[in-house]
Amino acid sequence: MPILTIEILLENPWTVLTHDLPEHPSKLLLLTGQIAATCLRAIAYERIDDLEEDGLPEIISEERGIALDEIFLANDKIGEIIYRLEDLYGVPCHDFWLSRTKPKRTSVFGSCKAFLLRRIG
Numbered sequence: 001m002p003i004l005t006i007e008i009l010l011e012n013p014w015t016v017l018t019h020d021l022p023e024h025p026s027k028l029l030l031l032t033g034q035i036a037a038t039c040l041r042a043i044a045y046e047r048i049d050d051l052e053e054d055g056l057p058e059i060i061s062e063e064r065g066i067a068l069d070e071i072f073l074a075n076d077k078i079g080e081i082i083y084r085l086e087d088l089y090g091v092p093c094h095d096f097w098l099s100r101t102k103p104k105r106t107s108v109f110g111s112c113k114a115f116l117l118r119r120i121g
Helices: 006-011 027-053 062-089 108-120
Strands: none
Touching: 006 027, 027 062
8 A cells, every 4th residue: 555645645635544654654644644534534424424314324325335434444544543643642542523413414514614603703
């Protein structure tokens, strides 16, 4: 598997799931990778929610299977990253879950926008 760098990650956040961490990753790479993997996991959960809202909860469609695979990959990568952060930099292990309490049919990005608008105004 290719090795993840900060440049590759910033160019395409999905590479956090498809690339290996380097032997001696920087703290910045690990923290950025954790954020990317956490966001990708939230997006995959939203895709599953959308399928279920469309009345397909019992059916394992190809799209739902892909989203589940992405969730498992993201969970594995987040675990790898948080343990490396603790081992290399003394950062306590913590898996940050994005809030899933959203109005119906609002994306993660829409939820963030709504939160910010409430805070400023």
